[in-house]
Amino acid sequence: MQRLNAGLPAVILERIRSRRKLAEQAPPAQDEAQSGILVASYNVHKCVGTDGRFDPERTAQVIREIDADVIALQEADKRFGERDGLLDLSRLEREAGLTHVPVPGRAKAHGWHGNVVLFRRGSVRDVHQIKLPGLEPRGAVVAEIELEAGGAIRIVAAHFGLLRRSRTRQVSTILDIMSGSDETPSLLMGDLNEWRLNGRSALSLFETAFGGLPPPVPSFPSRLPFLALDRIISNRNAIVSPIIVHDTPLARMASDHLPIKAFVTPASTRGSGEREAA
Numbered sequence: 001m002q003r004l005n006a007g008l009p010a011v012i013l014e015r016i017r018s019r020r021k022l023a024e025q026a027p028p029a030q031d032e033a034q035s036g037i038l039v040a041s042y043n044v045h046k047c048v049g050t051d052g053r054f055d056p057e058r059t060a061q062v063i064r065e066i067d068a069d070v071i072a073l074q075e076a077d078k079r080f081g082e083r084d085g086l087l088d089l090s091r092l093e094r095e096a097g098l099t100h101v102p103v104p105g106r107a108k109a110h111g112w113h114g115n116v117v118l119f120r121r122g123s124v125r126d127v128h129q130i131k132l133p134g135l136e137p138r139g140a141v142v143a144e145i146e147l148e149a150g151g152a153i154r155i156v157a158a159h160f161g162l163l164r165r166s167r168t169r170q171v172s173t174i175l176d177i178m179s180g181s182d183e184t185p186s187l188l189m190g191d192l193n194e195w196r197l198n199g200r201s202a203l204s205l206f207e208t209a210f211g212g213l214p215p216p217v218p219s220f221p222s223r224l225p226f227l228a229l230d231r232i233i234s235n236r237n238a239i240v241s242p243i244i245v246h247d248t249p250l251a252r253m254a255s256d257h258l259p260i261k262a263f264v265t266p267a268s269t270r271g272s273g274e275r276e277a278a
Contacts, residue, residue: 038067039070039155044059064095072116083114087110097121101119101127113132113137115141117141121147132160140177154182154185178235179235219257230260232260246260
């Protein structure tokens with residue numbers, strides 16, 4: 001998302017004050033053992049940090065910190081020209097065990113409209129690209145991944161537009177993908193650019209199809225997050241643990257978004273093992 005304007009509306013300033021009060025009152029977060037696979041979504045902001053510095057290695061360090069089994073990245077390619085990928089994917093595979101889901105298209109790009117899916121301990125069963133409607137060039141990568149632990153999961157990695165009318169059309173397109181009769185659990189992960197939490201939100205269409213959405217978790221801007229722009233939404237709410245931000249000093253510096261993450265336990269992988277939250 002673009003930088004916020006200097007003059008913030010009073011309602012947003014009040015949310016900032018409320019979040020500060022809650023942060024002061026809340027007990028320290030405790031890591032808990034969780035079952036299933038760890039999934040994450042991260043808008044890497046073209047590897048430009050809040051200090052204005054382009055630093056792909058710092059971005060990669062945050063990805064290694066998260067230690068996810070499946071991660072969807074946004075803004076991982078240049079926006080114009082050859083749309084070159086910005087990360088060293090070979091090094092990420094060596095050091096973090098994350099394999100890139102390849103998509104057809106420009107030879108130098110990592111993904112599709114900046115959307116990239118990385119995973120480990122499994123294999124890609126199917127992958128295709130979706131062009132999302134709207135005035136801006138936006139897209140989604142749909143990858144079906146066979147998990148080494150057993151079972152499969154469909155990842156819809158997307159970056160929605162800045163205009164509400166476009167987001168509404170984009171939600172409808174994604175719903176067609178996630179609402180099919182296929183038994184494969186589906187997860188939409190990405191920067192959905194929707195800050196509204198009421199009936200005017202474009203995301204309310206997901207509530208109609210899947211029931212209540214997970215509670216919003218503020219992830220933007222990374223230094224003082226109060227907007228829940230990044231989301232993880234499933235067509236099976238019961239398989240997703242509470243969503244949390246990956247909030248570390250490095251993550252607050254590496255991008256204008258904080259990563260978000262959750263554990264997912266599809267029925268076919270339930271009880272396959274435990275790992276600790278990062």
